[in-house]
Amino acid sequence: MNKVAVIAILVENYDSVERVNALLHDFRDYIVGRLGIPYKARNVSVISVVLDATAEIINSLSGKLGMIDGVSAKVLQTK
Numbered sequence: 001m002n003k004v005a006v007i008a009i010l011v012e013n014y015d016s017v018e019r020v021n022a023l024l025h026d027f028r029d030y031i032v033g034r035l036g037i038p039y040k041a042r043n044v045s046v047i048s049v050v051l052d053a054t055a056e057i058i059n060s061l062s063g064k065l066g067m068i069d070g071v072s073a074k075v076l077q078t079k
Helices: 014-026 055-066
Strands: 003-011 031-039 044-053 071-077
Touching (some): 003 014, 003 055, 014 044, 014 055, 055 071
Antiparallel strands (some): 003 071, 031 044
16 A cells, blocks of 8 residues: 655765665656755755655665665655
8 A cells, every 4th residue: 555755865975966866766656756955055955755655665765765875864654
């Protein structure tokens, strides 16, 4: 059963941006929308991604994002 989820992503290592984008591309079939904000004053990128996917897929993406150096990811999902 699919859930609607939001993954909040903070990228603090600019060198990791390509890996984050490649991973999001891999999960593109489940992404409803995406908003990226480069917060240059704090040297961080803030990305929110809305997904419509199973819990397994949501957790897989979040876990893979969290394994990238300088990247943090948290999930909020429907019950």
